[in-house]
Amino acid sequence: MSSDTVSVIAIAGNPNSGKTTAFNRYTGARQHVGNYPGITVEKKGGTAHIDGKEVTLVDLPGTYSLTAYSMEEVVARRVLAEDRPGAVIDVINAGVLDRNLYLSVQMMEMGIPLVLTLNMMDEAEAEGLNINIKRLExxxxxxxxxxxxxxxxxxxxxxxxxxxLAEETHGRTNPLEISYGTDLDNSLLDMTPIVENAKLLTDMYPSRWVALKFLEGDKEIIHRATMANKEASDKLIALTDKVTKHLKDTLNTYPEAVIADYRYGWISSLLRNGVLEIKDDVLERTATSDKVDAVLTHRFVGPLILIGILYLMYYITIEVGNIPLGWTQTFFDWLHDLAGDSIQSAALRSLVTDGVISGVGSVLGFVPLIIIMFFLISILEDSGYMARVAYMMDRIFRIFGLHGASIMPFIISGGIAGGCAVPGVMATRTLRSPRERLATILTVPFMMCGAKIPVFLLFTSIFFKQNQAFIMFSFTLLGWVAALLVARLLRSTLIRGQATPFVMELPPYRLPLLSGVLIHTWERAWQYIKKAGTVILGISILIWAAMTYPGLPESYHQNIDSQLALMAENTAGLPEDAHNLISTNLENSESSQALRMSYAGRLGTFIEPLTKGAGFNWQTNIALIGGVAAKEVVISTLGTAYSLGAVDPDDSSSLQQRIEADPSWTMANSMALLLFTLLYSPCFVTLVVIKQESGKWRWLFFSLFFNLTLALVVATIANQVLSA
Amino acid sequence: MTEINEPKEASLEKNSVAEPSPKAKPKVISLRKLKRGQSAIINSISAEGEMGRRIRDMGLIPGVHVKCMGHAPLKDPMAMRLMGFTLTLRNNEADYITVTA
Known part of the structure; x- marks a missing residue:
């Protein structure tokens, strides 16, 4: 081990123990967040200064235990064993000593040098707990x-x-050895020498601990031990099987349960041994929190308040978020024009304005939304309300293989029409159940996000004039139906597996700390800009190139030029208006042709046979391909394809007239288009965020292709049925 | 380090404000059956694997006092108080646990 491990201190503790608050206090803004490779567990580090020394701090994921079931636990254990911090500060909620010490005992069993920080002492005292620190020491x-x-x-x-402690122990101290009852103690006596002789993982773990993990049936340790030495591991497994059978026959229990009972037994005897005294006069603890819960989780009032808070969340994120979003847009439009005016070369100008500036604009455009959303979510989480949301909604979402906490991402993504899937996917961070979280990530893009709305407004205003609002509402509901059904499908196929146990703590309500909320919010926004930003910029340049190149052949330009010249001659006598009109028409038809000849256009034309069933022609196809860049682009690209120039999504009346007059647009294929728009591939910013949040490229491609296929099938059926 | 080993009684009798039941005979029932405000002592846990581990990690082991705090608006999950904190679990998860009430 290198000598600098001495100054690395890890912070461990249960969720809701105030561990993160302590970490924020130690490091302030001097912290960095990353992910552990390949998984989505956050890796938090930072530096603290004390007595003129700089200390590196590692914030372990909050866990209740050190078994290897959840990713957080695997990570915490690996860091403790392999990175070997010099010592660990174990943050304990003093009000819940028994359960918090359960984690401490497990670290002591591993021989980790610990310092116990009994947090929230003020609350514990107010609740009538008298903790004798000296006795505990x-x-x-x-x-x-x-x-x-x-x-x-x-x-x-x-x-x-x-x-x-770190200087004294260098990260290792004598492991705590407690009794797990006669049967298991005897087995450990037999097993420990086998571990020792085979040097089974003993470079990282105490030998008795390795034997104990075999008894607990710890898959990770058994797997690694078997890789290292199969013979010795088989012996240990045989001994485990023997005592397991014995316990089953005599006591109808199994080693893991017995070990847990004895750990808790050790803790409670310790506490009764003069550490903890409960004053009799304080009868009901956490009474205030209970009173609040009596209202906030009340059978009738609770759900109403929940709806109100969800709506408020949505309203502030999307509606208020649109104000700074407007500023960023104005700024980038200005930059776009500025660059457009000052760059001479047409190809370079197009790259800089439509490729780079639009790309950076679309990356940064989401930042205000993400900041506001995480600010609000941090408040809900830190106050303890988020756990209540999960508690109240779980019964419904469980039916679809999701978790009660899934509701928040759904709402933000457009569960109330007009959301955005980018912050929506990122909001799944609040879910601690991996399968439920992944299913949520993959289904939130079906929601009616704000960028889909212009497409709906345009087509409903043409074909469903009478009941536009009703159709819009139905499609918002349809987004929910599609998301929940696909979630159900995924949870019984690709993300199959039993529901992750719900078993969850409802922490007492607390006033969130502004500093904590701000740090949390900034971390998330920065992570998005840094990680997703670069990829998004790259892809937006790619999409720009696909919609621009290879461009029109030289002969076409000459043709247009000669037409313009000819026109100039013939229209010499006409007023300037008419002159302009004709030249604009020519330019628009030129950009329409250019779009058709581009790679994206050729793809759109090429797949026409595929989309024929749904009633989409090549213009629609190109628009939908463009929509992968951002759903608003569907309208503007459709405008270009129909030789109308780029149409402003917020004012599409020219396109509306064009489509109304076009006999190839019917109620049937416009309905098909709306269904397709609702369901098809998420925009690529969402795709990139899906990759970032799921940790795997494969889910990006899944979202792209599965959603496309689903949308095409649904749209084709709709078109066929409605036009029949 | 002092060796302490008295695993007989699994947990401290905190929250022992359980009102004496009007019916004298304590019965063993499923945790799910507890009514709001009713206290009980955990009798057995039959869950194994991940579920069993999660339940025990949260301090649900035989001998622990629990008090039902009520149910979610749709009657599921349930919330209970033990060891000074509030825990929620789904009704079908509570079925793995029997209590003496």
Whole structure:
């Protein structure tokens, strides 16, 4: 181990123990967030300064235990074993000592040098708990400090002690050995020497601990041990099977359960041994929180408030978010014009304005939305309300293989028409169940996002004039139906697997700390800009190139030029208006031709046979291909394809007249187009965020191709049925 | 380090404000059956694998006092208080647990 491990201190603790608050207090803004390779668990690090020394801090994911079921636990255990921090500050919620010490015991079993930081001491005392810190130190042999992380109390003492401990132990101390009852103790006596002799993972873990993990049936450790030494591992498995059978026959239980019982037993005897005293006069603890819950999770009032809060979330994110969004758009339009005026070369001008500036604009355009959304979500999470949302909604979402907390991403993505799937997909961070989270990520793009709306407005204003509002509403509902049904489908096929246990803590309500909320929000926005931003910029240039190149042949330009010259001659006597009109028409037909000849245009023409069933011609196809860049583009590209010039999505009356007059547009194929627009591939910004949040490229491609296929099938059926 | 090993009684009797039941005989019932405000002691847990582990990690082990705090508006999941915190679990998860009420 390198010598600098001494100054690395890890922070561990249960979720809701105030661990993140402590970490924020230590590091302030000096922190960085990344992902552990290949998985979506956040890797948080930072630096703290104390007594003139700089300390590197690692914030472990919040876990209740160190088994290897959840990704967070695997990560926490690996960091402890392989990165070997010099010491660990274990942040404990003093009000829930028993359960928080369960994690501490497991770290002590691993031989990790610990400092216990008893957080929220003020609340614990107010609740009538009397904790004898000295006695706790005596019995555990660990340094323990009372703390109030929100106010920064007790944190320096913990860090100093952790540093001293790190220098003394260099990350390893004698593991705690407790009894797990006669049967298991005897098995451990047989198994530990086998582990020792075979040196089975003993470079990282204590030998008795490795044996214990075999008894617990810990898949990760057993797998790694088998890789290292199959013979020794088989012996250990045989011994485990023997005692497992014995326990089953005699006590109808199994080793893992017994081990957990004995750990808790150890903790409760410790607490009863003069550590914890509960004053009798305080009868009901967390009483205030219960009173709030009596209203917020009330049978009738609770759901009403929930709807109100969800609507408010949505309203602020989307409606208020659109204000700064407008500013960024104005700024980029200005930049677009500026560059357009100052660059001479046509090809370069097009690259800079339509490729780069539009691309950067579309990356940054989402930033205000993401910032506002995460700001609000952090408040809901830190206050404890998010857990109540999951609690109230779970019964419905579980039917579709999702989780109660899935509702938030759905709403933000357009569960109320007009959302956006980019912050929606990112909002799935609040879900801790991996399968439910992935199913949510993959289905939120079916929602009626704000960019789809102009397409709906245009076509409903032509073909469904009488009941435009009703159709819009129905399609918003249809988005929900599609998302939930696809979620159900995915959860019984590709993301199959039992529901992740819901077992969840409802933390007491707390006032969120502004600093924590701001740090959290900034981290997310920065991650989006840094990680998704580069990819999005690259793809938007690609899409620009596909819609621009190879361009029209030289002969076509000459043809147009000669027509213009001819026109100039023939129209010499006409007023300037008419002159302009004709030349605009010529230019528009030129851009229409250019679009048709581009790679995207050729693709659109090429796939016409495929989309014929749905009633889409090549113009529609190109528009839909352009829509992968951003759904608003469908309208403007359709305008270009119909030789109308680029149509403003917010004012598409010229396109409306053109389509009304076009006999190839009917109620049937316009309905098909709307269905297709609702369901087909997410825009590529969403696709990139899907990759980022799921951690795998394969889900990006899945979203692209599965959604396209689904949309095409649905649109074809609709067109055929309606035109029959 | 002091060795402490008294695993007989699994947990501390916190929250022991359980009102004495009017019916004298304690019965073993499913955790799901607890009414709002009713207290009980966990009797057994039959869940294995991931579910069993998650349940135990959260402190649900035999001998622990629990108090039902009610159910979600759609009657599922349920919320209960134990060891000084509130835990929710789905009704079908509560079925793995029996309590003495």
């Amino acid at each position: 005596e019995l555990t042999g660990l340094k323990c400090f009372p703390a109030v992380a929100r106010k920064g109390e007790g944190l320096d003492d913990s860090l100093r002690a952790a540093l001293a």
